[in-house]
Amino acid sequence: DTAVSQTPKYLVTQMGNDKSIKCEQNLGHDTMYWYKQDSKKFLKIMFSYNNKELIINETVPNRFSPKSPDKAHLNLHINSLELGDSAVYFCASSQTGDFNSPLHFGNGTRLTVT
């Protein structure tokens, strides 16, 4: 009965490859997010979708493309991977996108680019 699940947990790949990370939430939430956590543990938002519609798109390289086939899924595709993309990527969801709707996180995908 995992609430927010993302796969894979670990992803090791070479520079220049294209990879995808999948996320699913079974909480019935309307809003989903992708966050990046760097080596210093700083969490920074990348994207947010509300009911399949993109509502936040931070200054992320356009090699990163989120896709939301339905409101329970938000996948992240990364083209032409670079060394600096190595990080832990967290998917999260919230009931709504409002200020009083806390985020629930998945367990992360550790991406290592060699």
Place this chain on the structure above:
Amino acid sequence: GQQLNQSPQSMFIQEGEDVSMNCTSSSIFNTWLWYKQDPGEGPVLLIALYKAGELTSNGRLTAQFGITRKDSFLNISASIPSDVGIYFCAGRRRGAQKLVFGQGTRLTINP
């Protein structure tokens, strides 16, 4: 961009001690959240605060929403080994979709 300043960055304490950490911002927030992250896992929500001056407890944890709306505090009483981890504050303004995180406080407990 918008930043939250969380302190201390790390704490080394003895089991049984009380812990205090705080988060400050130059902007007013309408929501303050406190999360804990264990190794290899995602952040887990501990306490959510929605009103200035609000004081909320969750077991041995107590958090307060500062009266100026620019700060929040988290206290842990009588720490135990499973309290080890990284604690994050996060804030959100009314009407803003974005949840902004502090840099985290890494808590280490000596048995």
